[in-house]
Amino acid sequence: MSSATASETPAADRAYQHVKTGLLDGSFPDGELLSEGEVAGALQMSRTPVREAFLRLQSEGFLKLYPKRGALVVPVSAGEARAVIEARLALESFAIDKLAIEGGEAMAAVGRELAAHPACDGTDLTDAEMHVADRAFHATLVSAAGNPVVTDLYNTLRDKQMRITSTARTHSARERITHQHAGLAEALNAGEAEQAKKQLREHLLGTVRALGIAGGPYLDPASGA
Amino acid sequence: MSSATASETPAADRAYQHVKTGLLDGSFPDGELLSEGEVAGALQMSRTPVREAFLRLQSEGFLKLYPKRGALVVPVSAGEARAVIEARLALESFAIDKLAIEGGEAMAAVGRELAAHPACDGTDLTDAEMHVADRAFHATLVSAAGNPVVTDLYNTLRDKQMRITSTARTHSARERITHQHAGLAEALNAGEAEQAKKQLREHLLGTVRALGIAGGPYLDPASGA
DNA sequence: GAGAAAAGACTTGTATCCATCTTAGATACA
DNA sequence: TGTATCTAAGATGGATACAAGTCTTTTCTC
Secondary structure (H helix, E strand, O other): OOOOOOOOOOHHHHHHHHHHHHHHHOOOOOOOEEOHHHHHHHHOOOHHHHHHHHHHHHHOOOEEEEOOOEEEEOOOOHHHHHHHHHHHHHHHHHHHHHHHHHOHHHHHHHHHHHHOOHHHOOOOOOHHHHHHHHHHHHHHHHHHOOOHHHHHHHHHHHHHHHHHHHHOOOOOOHHHHHHHHHHHHHHHHOOOHHHHHHHHHHHHHHHHHHOOOOOHHHHOHHHHO | OOOOOOOOOOHHHHHHHHHHHHHHHOOOOOOOEEOHHHHHHHHOOOHHHHHHHHHHHHHOOOEEEEOOOEEEEOOOOHHHHHHHHHHHHHHHHHHHHHHHHHOHHHHHHHHHHHHOOHHHOOOOOOHHHHHHHHHHHHHHHHHHOOOHHHHHHHHHHHHHHHHHHHHOOOOOOHHHHHHHHHHHHHHHHOOOHHHHHHHHHHHHHHHHHHOOOOOHHHHOHHHHO
16 A cells, blocks of 8 residues: 555545645746646646646636646736626525525525524634635525525636635635624525625625725726716 | 648547537437547547546536546436526626616617627528527627626536527527517617516526426516415 | 355546647857 | 747647456356
8 A cells, every 4th residue: 555556535636636726825826837747747646637637727717728838827807806706796696586586484594594604703713714604604695595506606606716815815804794794694584685685795895895906886886886 | 741640620629529519419318427438439539538528528517427437417407407597597687787887878789789689580590590699699798797707607507508408409489589689688778677687587487488397486486476 | 046256347547658839049140 | 139940848639558446247155
């Protein structure tokens, strides 16, 4: 079992994890052109699993593969960050709308579940844990709509956003976040869909602003119009 | 240049196209477990590009890869079909909302563009052309929102739907479709966002029904609630 | 005949090899 | 000095070889 070929996790997964981590922690900065052989050497594996990882990362929007040239770490512009958040708002609003149509009890049930969520409190959580909790909080809301396709799309969005928020270190205003989470849960509990969507919009507007990006008219109607 | 290795398009693309086509025209029915070597042999290429195609198809949700077993052609259930259409409605509604916020003129411009689209008339089009036109029509609407992330998500949805509609042969009611398209364009032209969204919802409700699937409460509030 | 063990066919995962393409840098020339 | 060309290095795309896992079928034992 000491053989080098015997490893716990598949090489392709290790490659994927390695590159993704590097992307998130900034080891591979925006615009960098990296090659299969490079990371293959670093991980002491062949190019094949690295290739697989690159393809995955490309489909997730982290890399752009140029034929015979290399893999570009796609730069994330302010516009793209806003686009991601807008898309999140669209999908989460859909979830709220669908819950509303299914009836007040369905909404209230989700509201209760969310109110009890750690992301509504936030004490006793490290920054990393808070980040995980935040993600779980929103995922819970979206999943509650019972549309697996939307849930899927939403998760890919969060992956994209992870890259963005780590690129521009967010100084997360935890109080604001937990407070807004609680407000959202409360609105759902009360069966007020429109109010919930408004809370959500303001919450996400806060997120883009924390990135130092203007919300734009859709996220921030008060500014543009 | 006559060598067999010199081919116009990359082998990986050919493999991708081949499998996707097979998926859409039903050559690879739901639940089938296909293998890399199989299609590699059929296309007279090595497994490597086929593997690449499989990974792509998996990320698009057409295949599910089971380690050391094969690639499962994911079955599309009625529920999933509805989920896809719901997601489409969510994203297209987002597009309308965003246009509305950007102002009446922006909306009207899109309305004019859509009104002039072949998918609003439909004469002189074969069924295949009509299908393409329909897709372009909706893509135009979504793109007009100016959110590339959403546009991207939307396109993957259409790919998914392509698979569904081909699985269950749709008897497309062309008149209904073109008429509803025109109605949508008109509502946009008039700057009536809510009306446009309602038209859109009914349009997509017609689509699910054409597939022989109930709309469910979200697409068809009149039924459930 | 029934059940367990083993053999075989078939699958993917990974490494390695070769061909081709792209590009950076050296070199020749005006 | 500036430019064109040639050369070499490095990249990917694809083919092939081999290792290892999974399921099916056969065979052996009781």
